[in-house]
Amino acid sequence: xxxxxxxxxxxxxxxxxxxxxxxxxxxxxxxxxxxxxxxxxxxxxxxxxxxxxxxxxxxxxxxxxxxxxxxxx
Numbered sequence: 001x002x003x004x005x006x007x008x009x010x011x012x013x014x015x016x017x018x019x020x021x022x023x024x025x026x027x028x029x030x031x032x033x034x035x036x037x038x039x040x041x042x043x044x045x046x047x048x049x050x051x052x053x054x055x056x057x058x059x060x061x062x063x064x065x066x067x068x069x070x071x072x073x
Contacts, residue, residue: 008056014041043068 002008010016015038043066044054052070059065 011056012040012044012054014038016041040066 047054055067
């Protein structure tokens, strides 16, 4: 997860670029090329159209947690 609030917001924008992409994870090599996202933007848009929201947070031990909150109907 990016540390800056601006970069965290950009994670849910279509085709935004937030730093560099992840390595393959096996050897923990530094990322080498930019990433362009669409997945989290689509999740956020669907949640919002149903009156909900997408929450992103750090996960203990590394990584991230995505939570979708939807209202009861």
